[in-house]
Amino acid sequence: MKxxxxxxxxxxxxxxxxxLAVAERLAAEGANIVLNSNVMEVDTPLIVELxxxxxxxxxxxQADVTSYEAVEKMINKxxxxxxxxxxxxxxxxxxxxxLILRMSPEDFDIIVDIHxxxxxxxxxxxxxxxxxxxxxxxxxxxxxxxxxxNAGQANYAxxxxxxIALTKSAAKELAGRGVNVNAIAxxxxxxxxxxxxxxxxxxxxxxxxxxxxxxxxxxVASVIAFLASDEASYINGQTIVIxxxxx
Ligand code: NAP
Numbered sequence: 664m665k666x667x668x669x670x671x672x673x674x675x676x677x678x679x680x681x682x683l684a685v686a687e688r689l690a691a692e693g694a695n696i697v698l699n700s701n702v703m704e705v706d707t708p709l710i711v712e713l714x715x716x717x718x719x720x721x722x723x724x725q726a727d728v729t730s731y732e733a734v735e736k737m738i739n740k741x742x743x744x745x746x747x748x749x750x751x752x753x754x755x756x757x758x759x760x761x762l763i764l765r766m767s768p769e770d771f772d773i774i775v776d777i778h779x780x781x782x783x784x785x786x787x788x789x790x791x792x793x794x795x796x797x798x799x800x801x802x803x804x805x806x807x808x809x810x811x812x813n814a815g816q817a818n819y820a821x822x823x824x825x826x827i828a829l830t831k832s833a834a835k836e837l838a839g840r841g842v843n844v845n846a847i848a849x850x851x852x853x854x855x856x857x858x859x860x861x862x863x864x865x866x867x868x869x870x871x872x873x874x875x876x877x878x879x880x881x882x883v884a885s886v887i888a889f890l891a892s893d894e895a896s897y898i899n900g901q902t903i904v905i906x907x908x909x910x
């Protein structure tokens with residue numbers, strides 16, 4: 664896709680799952696890649712694997728997205744090492760599901776902190792850099808759950824809905840500076856996160872998806888690559904749903 668080769672991309676939560684698939688896809692398009700997670704090994708074998716396979720620069724940075732200082736440090740390091748941050752994919756996330764009746768206030772807070780505050784931290788830290796560059800692509804990970812709600816996921820749904828609103832607001836602030844800010848809202852994707860769903864629940868979910876299957880991570884990564892490319896240059900403030908027709 665046009666405009667990705669040679670760009671520097673940070674993908675939060677890219678030690679596995681959707682984030683890793685996005686890192687691979689952007690590397691395949693020629694971007695230099697920064698892998699990140701909360702327990703990222705700075706010498707992860709993924710560095711050699713991706714750099715040899717795709718001929719791009721790769722580094723891994725441990726940073727907890729709930730910490731503004733850690734996220735800012737990561738973004739500034741990439742700017743110092745490679746000269747710019749062109750693509751930021753705010754993807755890191757976990758779930759702590761329970762009915763509101765049984766959900767602890769702590770489990771509400773941690774989900775809002777990782778998802779919504781994590782996205783805020785990434786957008787805020789990269790904002791001055793991209794503003795000065797007068798270019799940049801920010802893609803935030805929402806979810807269809809943030810649009811439709813889900814019993815047992817009030818914390819996650821609220822955080823993801825917040826990400827959609829934050830995305831629209833950031834797009835309005837940065838559009839005049841040549842920066843595109845968009846979100847994606849996947850349905851159910853085959854990863855460790857959905858592997859944890861009990862089999863009987865999974866059967867119910869599959870029955871509610873017109874395509875009768877979960878998506879592969881590569882089917883999400885290709886949409887993120889599109890949004891990170893010059894081919895999506897006039898898309899701003901949007902949330903693209905990738906859910907096999909479920910919503
Ligand atoms: P996953 O396989 O569990 O991967 C989550 C990633 O986030 C891991 O790399 C994890 O690494 C990292 N992470 C967790 N907490 C972090 C923190 N505090 N700071 C930095 N990194 C952190 O999950 P996934 O399914 O790929 O999900 C990725 C994103 O897609 C999430 O935002 C999720 O809500 C969203 N999503 C997923 C689905 C789905 O069906 N799978 C659907 C819609 C949206 P460590 O644990 O090593 O830190």
